[in-house]
Each structure stands twice: as C-alpha cells, then as structure tokens.
Amino acid sequence: MATHRIQITVNGEAKEGQVESRLLLVHFLRENLRLTGTHIGCDTSHCGACTVLLDGQPVKSCTFLAVQADGHQITTVEGLEQNGKLHPVQEGFWEKHGLQCGFCTPGMMLTSCALLNRNRNPSEAEIREAISGNLCRCTGYVNIVKAVQYAAEKLQKEEAHA
Amino acid sequence: MPKTSAEVQGMGHSMKRKEDPRFLRGKGNYVDDVQLPGMLHMDIVRSPFAHAKIKSIKTEAALKVPGVLAVITGETLAKYNLHWMPTLMSDTQMVLPVEKVMYQSQEVAAVIATDRYAAADGVEAVEVEYDPLPVVIDPWEAIKPGAPVLRTDKKGKEDNKIFHWEVGDRSGTDKAFKDAEVTVKQDIYLPRIHVASIETCGCVADFDKVNGKLTVYMTTQAPHAIRTVFALVAGHVGLSEEKIRIIAPDIGGGFGGKVPVYPGYVIAVAASVVIGKPVKWVEDRMENLQADSFARDYHMTAELAAKKDGTITALRIKTLADHGYADAAANPSKFPAGLFSVCTGSYDVKKAFAEVDGVYTNKPPGGIAYRCSFRVTEAAHAIERITDVLAQELKMDPADLRMKNFIKKEQFPYKAALGWEYDSGDYHAALKKAMDKIGYAELRKEQAEKRARGELMGIGICSFTEIVGAGPSKHFDILGIKMFDSAEIRVHPTGKAIARFGTKSQGQGHETTYAQIVAEELGIPAAHVQVEEGDTDTAPYGLGTYASRSTPVAGAAGALAARKIREKAKKIAAHLLEASEEDLVWETGKFSVKGAPGRSKTIQEIAFAAYTNHPQGMEAGLEAISYYDPPNLTFPFGSYICVVDIDRGTGMVKIRRFVAVDDCGNIINPMIVDGQIHGGLTMGMAPALLEEITYDESGNIQGGSFMDYLVPTSMETPSWELDKTTTPSPHHPFGAKGVGESATVGAPPAIANAVVDALSHLGVKHIDIPITPEKVWKILKEKGVAE
Incomplete structure (x- = not known):
C-alpha cells in the first residue's frame, strides 16, 4: 500500500510521519505519536470522542485521514494546558463537575474551545447546539453547559484585565 | 451541614474530584491506551x-495477508475445550462456534495480526460458508409448540424455554382480583436497549510464558469475580488463580454492560497464551451495539385490583x-428475573403475584442491566404505568391515587x-416536595385551559422505590461467591493513607467519595487519602461496581475498616x-481526654x-481490612414530575420541565450525587x-450503529x-443508600405517564416506550387531532 510523508504541527510541535493512505488521523495521533487523550467512541462520526482542532476548527479525527492533515495545525487535549496552567475550559469542567468517566471529555472540551474562540459569550442554546455532535453518556450535559459558561466568564475576565 | 472542616472534606462536602486532573489533561489510562512491547491486535469475523x-471456514487467504499471524476458529478452541463458556446464570454460551451461529454479528473467527489495520484486512479475507436455518425472533413464537428448537447443543431440549420463576401468593392474589370493585390490565413492553x-x-x-502469569487489562466492572471466572473456566489448561491478574484501568462508562465476560476477552486471552505475546482486542461501536449484552426486552402484562375509592388491593404481573x-444476564444467581419482585413499588x-418466563430467541444473549439494579426499571415501569392506568379508570388525579396508597412513614421497616x-x-x-416545586395545581389548571384550546400538554408522575446494594450473603451470590464487598486502609507514618476497594469506578468518582468516607471516619484530609481499585493483585476481593452497590456495600466496608483503625488508634x-x-x-481527627482540654492526640x-x-x-x-456483608438491601426512592408539550403537526414530545426529588439517604458528596442524577435522568429519557x-x-x-441508535x-x-x-438507611454504617441508578429507574415512567396524560382525554391509556414522534403522530392522526 502506498505511503506518504506527512508533516503536521501538533500542539505547536512539528511532527513527521510516513503513513499509509488509509491511516486515520486518530490512529496517527494515538499510536504513532502516543497522544492517547483523543479517544475513539464510534465508527460513524456521531459521538465526537475523537474531536481535535484542525487549524482551530473541530474535526472528528476518526473519519479524517492523517494525510488530509498534512501541512495543518492540530490541537489535541494534551495541548490545552499552557505553562502548567489549565485552560479555562479545563478548569470549568473540573469546577462544575462537567465530567464523570472522562472518555468524552477531551472531545467535548475541544469543541467547547472552538465555540468560545468564535463566541466569547454564548447563550445556553448556543452552547447546547455547539456540543450537539459530542455525545456524553454520564453527565446529562447540564454540568457541561455550566462548565462552558464558567470558561466563557473566565476568558472574558482575563481579557478585561489584559 | 458537613461535620468536618473544609480542610478535611469528609461527608457532605462537594469536593472537586480527585480523579479529574488526569482526565482533563488527556492522561487517563483506558484499555485502548495500553500499549505493550510486541503487542498484537485482534479483530473478529x-x-x-x-x-x-x-x-466451512477458509483461512488460507487471510493468513496470506501481510501482518496476519493467526486465525482462531471454534475448532482451534475446541482442542482446549474453550469453545463454550458458562454464563453467570448457569447457562452456556459460545466463545466461538463449531457447528452453528445463533445471532447476527456473533463471533465466528478471530484474526491476530501485527496491527489493527492488518487484522481488519484479515477479517475481510476469511471465507465462511453458511447454511441458513429457520430464524426465531419473536419470543411469543419461540414459546409456541412446534417452534424450531434453538439450543440443539442441549441434549434432550425440546423447546425454547429457559426458566419459569414466580413469587408471591397466587391464589390470594387471584381471589383479591375476583373480589375487586375495580380492576385494570395493561400490556407493557420494555424494548431491548443497549x-x-x-x-x-x-x-x-x-x-508471560516464563513466569506463567496472565495479566489482562480489561473493561470490567467486576475484576475480582472475573479473575475467579477465568480460573474456573481455564483451570484445565493450566491457568491458576494466583497466576491471573486482572487490571481494570480507567473505564469510559459501564452501566452494566461491562459486567459480563464477552467471547472477545476469552479469545484474546487464548491467543496470548498460545502465541506468548500481548494481544489487544477493542470492539468498534457496531460490534458493541450488535453483539454485547443487551438490556430489558420484557413483555409484561400488569394488573391492579382496587376499591372504588382508589385503595389498591392487589397486583399481578406476568412477563x-x-x-x-x-x-x-448478570443477576445474582438465585434471581433469574433479578429484583423484579420489587414491583409493588412504593x-x-x-x-401480589409475579411470574416471569425466560425464552430463547435468535438474538444476542443478555438481560443485563441498563444502569439499574437487576430488572428494577422493568418493575418500576410496570407499577408506575399501571397505577396511572388505574387513576384514569377511576378518574382520580394520579397524585391523589399515589398519596392514598403510599406506604406510610411509620410503616417502615416495611x-x-x-x-x-x-x-x-x-x-x-418526596411527592409533596416535587408537586410544590413544579407547581402541580397551577399546571393542572394550565392543562385544562390548553385542552380547551386544543393544545396537548401532559403532566406525568413517577414515585419509584429502588432496591440496591446487593447484597446480604443469605440470598445474594454470583456463581456461589457471596455479594460482600471490601476495603483495606493503611495509614502511613506521616498520617496519610491509602485505601483499596473491591469495587471499580467507571466514572462515579470513587477516588473522591471513598476518600471522603475515610476522611469522615478518621479525620485524615480526603486530599491525603489515595484510593485505588481495579487491580486484583493489590485490592481486596470484592464483587465490583454495578446495581448501585459501591456506596451501600464497599463504602460501608470503608467506614468499618476506618472504625477498626480508630479502635487501635484509641489504644x-x-x-x-x-x-x-x-x-x-x-x-473528628483526634482523641482527647475527657475534662482535660488541650490533652489530645491527633490521628x-x-x-x-x-x-x-x-x-x-x-x-x-495502623491498618485494617473489612469485608462487609450488608444486613439488608437499601431502598432509595424519589418522586419525579415531568411536563411535556406535544406538537400536533409532528408528534414530537418536548420535555418542558422535569423535577426530580431524590432520597438516597445520607450523602457523601452532593455535587457528585447531583451529577449521578443528571446522568441517570438522561439515561432514563433515552429509552423513554x-x-x-x-x-x-x-x-x-x-439500530446497530449510532446512525440509528439514538443516544441523547x-x-x-x-x-x-x-x-x-x-x-437515612437505618442499617448502613453512615446511613447512605446509593444513587447511581435511581434516576434511570424513575424517569421513563414519569415521561411515559406525561405523554399518556397529554392524550388521555382522547381515550389513550398506554403507549409503549420509546415514544417516538412517529408513534405519537399516528395516534394523533387516528384520533383526528393531527395538524
């Protein structure tokens, strides 16, 4: 099977790989780079556990080929914490009990980050719509909504002080 | 108010979860994250x-696929007598078939390869030739005389019946029905879900061939019991229990689905033993939905007998x-229908009299829980639905009917x-609180006004009683192993502690709540209590986490182990x-000399x-261990009220409000309890x-993929x-009852009752769940009210 040389910037670091055409991005991240925070929950791009950011946009890495990410920037859950400080979204999920088993959490947080990057003050309806492609079986979403609201408030405060 | 300080974080504190920092950073360690040197991958035909x-099964082409090392079939396993295995209910199921398959998506062969892609290529290349047999899908057909006998492996088996189980006073109940002023009867189906x-x-x-030791990292809710099952099933091929180590790492949700032993686990173990290398098997979503144990599939006929004033006199259910x-099924061994006999409810x-007949069909095996304690959801649905049917028959408000028949506070223990x-x-x-919170009387007024305008709005009540914390050793065992649970606490010289439990969290937050129990009992800050579970080489033997048993059983063991430590600390x-x-x-945290303030020693x-x-x-x-045998089960309860609006154009049901008043006894961590209820309600709405x-x-x-199995x-x-x-529970060491599944049990009838209530003036008495827009729209059309 044909292989391709790819270069992807993952969490700010340049990564290279020689990959089969059919290799899924999620497997490249999890197995080639050992970034196992990105999870696999279904085969039909419904659950969103595999969500990562591609140039800032959420994509489901289980239905995205590694070769398609060639030359792009990928952010995974491992890239959210900066200089030993949790991202406000991570903090919000912890403060508001927005996670239980933790399996959907990385994808859920990355989708939330993408929402907050385009809308710093989302309504509950906007939050619910944004995360509607990420399934959570544990929390009933109530505390995830609160976690995102917490993060929104925190980001706004940080910017007001900046 | 919590008794302990914010530093100690004992019971009653909404402590932030200790397990979260790793999950938030993507550093959880789930089974698929385990990567061992030389590890092979398995995929299943x-x-x-x-x-x-x-x-026939032809493997030659598969073995030529680059990277494929072996193909395992039923014949391979038959050499070791491992092609069948016992179930937890003393039945048998195939690991891999030799003669015939019994359901779609059943395991037929396994391919072992150097990576998961090669394994999947191998699966495609295995050629299997089948000769189709008559299929029995409808259980009502399956019990008819002359139906094709499915379990031809069982010598002398001439029908598809599995068991008949009954409980209660049949003749007394029949007489009460004969003498009743009013009776109602309703067929209620709780469908198969996952x-x-x-x-x-x-x-x-x-x-490890050198040491003869088998280590299995496994998505299991009950690692210790699994170790024993492996030892019993594979003892004859040399696997001895001290050489088996089960590690349940972080688990991404269990809900009952990770209690059984699935064929995939056994095949992976067999492959590793034969090849001598680590073998990973992780099913995909379609395999998970199509082949893993399902829940429910109960066809019930429920009947109530009552006086004209609404006093219920008898209940009869046939299933x-x-x-x-x-x-x-993953029930305690003496309970083929689980705890269904809690069907008299609140x-x-x-x-009362209940009977259940189990029957074989050509579907995946199971009858496991869906986040509930052994068939309690089925029981609650039956009693809460038929209670509303009676209210409708008597033209009584369903809240009044419930209030009239509730077991009174002073009747407990009941x-x-x-x-x-x-x-x-x-x-x-509980019901009064729910009614006050939602504004029940005002809602009934609103409903009357809306009805006059032709709008469809319904109010549904469910006042459920749960039965959890299995269970007392007198009645509760799994394959003979009594259903105790355990805790072992060691206090280190610097006053910090490690506590290990026989259960296994799948998201419930045990690392936090168990630490809080120890903090409450010993005064050691929960932050300094390290909780571990899931590794059978280190944790004490326990039966695991399901049926809301962690807090009632293992949590109790934690408190009792801590109290043993306190006794020694006193000396x-x-x-x-x-x-x-x-x-x-x-x-909390110190012993003082009576009447001598200042003379004290901290823990x-x-x-x-x-x-x-x-x-x-x-x-x-300074350490202790406790194996707790609960004197009784615990009975959490609650009253839920749901308000729905129905779209007359589409049949869509919208939940406008849902008030849940829960009582789970004393609470360890209110934040976590709320989270459990949120999740349980959502998993209650899902099948509703x-x-x-x-x-x-x-x-x-x-419904075999997320394309059409609709998770909320x-x-x-x-x-x-x-x-x-x-x-509080009077018999539990700290008065707790367990909460993980209450809401899953209570929510479906509240929602179903609300929808039926919205349509009751049109003569609708019952709708089976799931109440889809299509079902509702058909009713609206039939009643001439569709827009």
Whole structure:
C-alpha cells in the first residue's frame, strides 16, 4: 500500500510521519505519536470522542485521514494546558463537575474551545447546539453547559484585565 | 451541614474530584491506551446470519495477508475445550462456534495480526460458508409448540424455554382480583436497549510464558469475580488463580454492560497464551451495539385490583423475558428475573403475584442491566404505568391515587407482599416536595385551559422505590461467591493513607467519595487519602461496581475498616496520653481526654506513634481490612414530575420541565450525587423517547450503529431540576443508600405517564416506550387531532 510523508504541527510541535493512505488521523495521533487523550467512541462520526482542532476548527479525527492533515495545525487535549496552567475550559469542567468517566471529555472540551474562540459569550442554546455532535453518556450535559459558561466568564475576565 | 472542616472534606462536602486532573489533561489510562512491547491486535469475523450452520471456514487467504499471524476458529478452541463458556446464570454460551451461529454479528473467527489495520484486512479475507436455518425472533413464537428448537447443543431440549420463576401468593392474589370493585390490565413492553457507554469493550491479554502469569487489562466492572471466572473456566489448561491478574484501568462508562465476560476477552486471552505475546482486542461501536449484552426486552402484562375509592388491593404481573440465545444476564444467581419482585413499588399492596418466563430467541444473549439494579426499571415501569392506568379508570388525579396508597412513614421497616423488607422511606414528603416545586395545581389548571384550546400538554408522575446494594450473603451470590464487598486502609507514618476497594469506578468518582468516607471516619484530609481499585493483585476481593452497590456495600466496608483503625488508634492514644481508653473521646481527627482540654492526640500523631512508639505488646502499624456483608438491601426512592408539550403537526414530545426529588439517604458528596442524577435522568429519557433495538423477521438488527441508535444529545436533553429529601438507611454504617441508578429507574415512567396524560382525554391509556414522534403522530392522526 502506498505511503506518504506527512508533516503536521501538533500542539505547536512539528511532527513527521510516513503513513499509509488509509491511516486515520486518530490512529496517527494515538499510536504513532502516543497522544492517547483523543479517544475513539464510534465508527460513524456521531459521538465526537475523537474531536481535535484542525487549524482551530473541530474535526472528528476518526473519519479524517492523517494525510488530509498534512501541512495543518492540530490541537489535541494534551495541548490545552499552557505553562502548567489549565485552560479555562479545563478548569470549568473540573469546577462544575462537567465530567464523570472522562472518555468524552477531551472531545467535548475541544469543541467547547472552538465555540468560545468564535463566541466569547454564548447563550445556553448556543452552547447546547455547539456540543450537539459530542455525545456524553454520564453527565446529562447540564454540568457541561455550566462548565462552558464558567470558561466563557473566565476568558472574558482575563481579557478585561489584559 | 458537613461535620468536618473544609480542610478535611469528609461527608457532605462537594469536593472537586480527585480523579479529574488526569482526565482533563488527556492522561487517563483506558484499555485502548495500553500499549505493550510486541503487542498484537485482534479483530473478529462476525456472522451475517441470525441462525445458520457453518459449513466451512477458509483461512488460507487471510493468513496470506501481510501482518496476519493467526486465525482462531471454534475448532482451534475446541482442542482446549474453550469453545463454550458458562454464563453467570448457569447457562452456556459460545466463545466461538463449531457447528452453528445463533445471532447476527456473533463471533465466528478471530484474526491476530501485527496491527489493527492488518487484522481488519484479515477479517475481510476469511471465507465462511453458511447454511441458513429457520430464524426465531419473536419470543411469543419461540414459546409456541412446534417452534424450531434453538439450543440443539442441549441434549434432550425440546423447546425454547429457559426458566419459569414466580413469587408471591397466587391464589390470594387471584381471589383479591375476583373480589375487586375495580380492576385494570395493561400490556407493557420494555424494548431491548443497549447501554452504549462511550468507551466500547476491550482488553489487552498479556501472557508471560516464563513466569506463567496472565495479566489482562480489561473493561470490567467486576475484576475480582472475573479473575475467579477465568480460573474456573481455564483451570484445565493450566491457568491458576494466583497466576491471573486482572487490571481494570480507567473505564469510559459501564452501566452494566461491562459486567459480563464477552467471547472477545476469552479469545484474546487464548491467543496470548498460545502465541506468548500481548494481544489487544477493542470492539468498534457496531460490534458493541450488535453483539454485547443487551438490556430489558420484557413483555409484561400488569394488573391492579382496587376499591372504588382508589385503595389498591392487589397486583399481578406476568412477563415473557426474551433472553436471546443464552441466558447471560448478570443477576445474582438465585434471581433469574433479578429484583423484579420489587414491583409493588412504593405502595402498600397486600396481595401480589409475579411470574416471569425466560425464552430463547435468535438474538444476542443478555438481560443485563441498563444502569439499574437487576430488572428494577422493568418493575418500576410496570407499577408506575399501571397505577396511572388505574387513576384514569377511576378518574382520580394520579397524585391523589399515589398519596392514598403510599406506604406510610411509620410503616417502615416495611415488609412488602413479595418479600422485601424496605429499610426506610417517606414517600408522601418526596411527592409533596416535587408537586410544590413544579407547581402541580397551577399546571393542572394550565392543562385544562390548553385542552380547551386544543393544545396537548401532559403532566406525568413517577414515585419509584429502588432496591440496591446487593447484597446480604443469605440470598445474594454470583456463581456461589457471596455479594460482600471490601476495603483495606493503611495509614502511613506521616498520617496519610491509602485505601483499596473491591469495587471499580467507571466514572462515579470513587477516588473522591471513598476518600471522603475515610476522611469522615478518621479525620485524615480526603486530599491525603489515595484510593485505588481495579487491580486484583493489590485490592481486596470484592464483587465490583454495578446495581448501585459501591456506596451501600464497599463504602460501608470503608467506614468499618476506618472504625477498626480508630479502635487501635484509641489504644495508642491512651498510651501516648497516659490515660485509660474509657477516658478518651473522639472528635473528628483526634482523641482527647475527657475534662482535660488541650490533652489530645491527633490521628497524625497517633499514626506516627504506630510506627515509632507503639505500646509494648501491640503490633506496629495502623491498618485494617473489612469485608462487609450488608444486613439488608437499601431502598432509595424519589418522586419525579415531568411536563411535556406535544406538537400536533409532528408528534414530537418536548420535555418542558422535569423535577426530580431524590432520597438516597445520607450523602457523601452532593455535587457528585447531583451529577449521578443528571446522568441517570438522561439515561432514563433515552429509552423513554429515543432508544430501541429491533430485529426484522430474518434477524437483521435495526439500530446497530449510532446512525440509528439514538443516544441523547445536548439538544434533546432538558435542564433537569433537582431537589431532595433525606431519609437515612437505618442499617448502613453512615446511613447512605446509593444513587447511581435511581434516576434511570424513575424517569421513563414519569415521561411515559406525561405523554399518556397529554392524550388521555382522547381515550389513550398506554403507549409503549420509546415514544417516538412517529408513534405519537399516528395516534394523533387516528384520533383526528393531527395538524
């Protein structure tokens, strides 16, 4: 099977790989780079556990080929914490009990980050719509909504002080 | 108010979860994250037919696929007599078939390869020739004389019946029905559903040929029991229990689906033992939905007898239980229908009789829980639905009918007609609180006004009683192993502790709540109590986490182990303070001498002394272990009220409000309890409105992927409104009852009752769940009210 040389910037670091055409991005991240925070929950791009950011946009890495990410920037859950400080979204999920088993959490947080990057003050309806492609079986979403609201408030405060 | 300080974080504190930092950083360690040197991958060939003879399995082409090392078939396993395995219900199921397949997507062969892509290529290349057999999908057909006998492996088996189970006073109940002023009867079907935890099932089996030790990283809710099962099943091929180590790492949701032993685990173990390398098997979502154990599939006929004033006099339920091709339910062994006999619910019913017949069909095996304690959801749905049918018949308000029949607070402990002794309850208070919170009287007025305008709005009540914390050793065992659970606590010289439990969290937050229990009992800050579970080489033996048993059983063991430590600490304190033990009093975290303020020793000082200055004649150290055998089950309860609006154009049901008043006794961590209820309510709404797995006549599964198995998203899920009452369990060491599944049990009838209530003036008495827009729209059309 044909292989391709790819270069992807993952969490700010340049990564290279020689990959089969059919290799899924999620497997490249999890197995080639050992970034196992990105999870696999279904085969039909419904659950969103595999969500990562591609140039800032959420994509489901289980239905995205590694070769398609060639030359792009990928952010995974491992890239959210900066200089030993949790991202406000991570903090919000912890403060508001927005996670239980933790399996959907990385994808859920990355989708939330993408929402907050385009809308710093989302309504509950906007939050619910944004995360509607990420399934959570544990929390009933109530505390995830609160976690995102917490993060929104925190980001706004940080910017007001900046 | 919590008794402990914000530093100690004992019971009643909404402590932030100790396990979260790793999950938030993507540093959880789930089974698929386990990567061992030289690890191979396994993928499974599955049957396209629901019932077929296997004529041949050709593996040559698969073995030529680059990277494929081996193909394992039933013949391979038969050499070791591992092609069949026992189920937890003393039935048998195939690991891999030799003669025939019994359901669509059944395992047929396994391919072992160097990576997962090669394994999948190998699966494609395995050629299997089938000879289709007659398919039996409908359980009502399955029990008819002359139906094709499915379990031809069982010598002399001439029908598809599995068991008949009954409980209660049949003749007394029949008489009460004969004498009744009013009777109602309703067929109620609870369809087949799937827990669909977001992490599927899988394992990494690692057999070390040199040491003869098998380590299995496995998505299991009950690692210790699994170790024993492996030892019993594979003892004859040399696997001995001390050489088996089960590690349940982080688990991405369980809900009952990770209790059984699935064929994939066993094949991976066999492959690792034969090849001598680690073998990983992780199923994909479609395999998970199509082949793992399902829940429910109960065809119930419920009847109530009552006086004209609404006093319920008797309950009778007859059930046909579709177990698929094997009874692989995960019930306590003496309970083939689980705890279904809690079906008299919250009501003082004098006469009751229930019977369940289990039957084989060409479907995947199971009858496991869907986040509920052994068939309690089925029981609650039956009683809560038929209660509303009676209210409708009597033209009584369903709240009034419930209030009239509730077991009264002063009747506890209450002996129910079907044998259970309910520990404590205050059902009137819970329903009243729910009615006040939602504004019940105003809602009924609004409903009347809307009805006059032709709008469809419904209010549904469910006042459920749960039965959890299995269970007392007198009645509860799994394959003979009594259903105790365990905790072992070691306090280190610096006053910090490690606590290990026989259970296994799958998201419930044990690392936090168990630490809080120890903090409450010993005064050691929860932050300094390290909780571990899931590794059978280190944790004490326990039966695991399911049926809301962690807090009632293992949590109790934690408290009792801590109290043993406190007893020893008292002796050490007496030594240090040169006082007699009788003169010491315990306040959280320290022993003080009565009447001598200032003369005290903290638990940290005592712990240090336990290793540095313990009394002569006493053993050093400060640790204890407890195996807790609960004297009774616990009975959490609650009253839920749901308000729905129905779109007359589409039949869409919208949950406008949902108030849940829960009572789980004393609470360890209110934040976590609320989270459990939010999740449980959502998993209650799911089968009420969305989820269902059905089969066509040929046995093809409908609903076998997330394309059409509709797990609730954030869009359908309402903002749940919670409240609580607190009625401690009188027999539990700290008065807790367990909460993980209450809401899954209570929500479906509340929602179903609300929808039926919205349509009751049109003559609708019952709708089976899931209440889909299509079902409702058909009713609206039939009644001439569709827009």
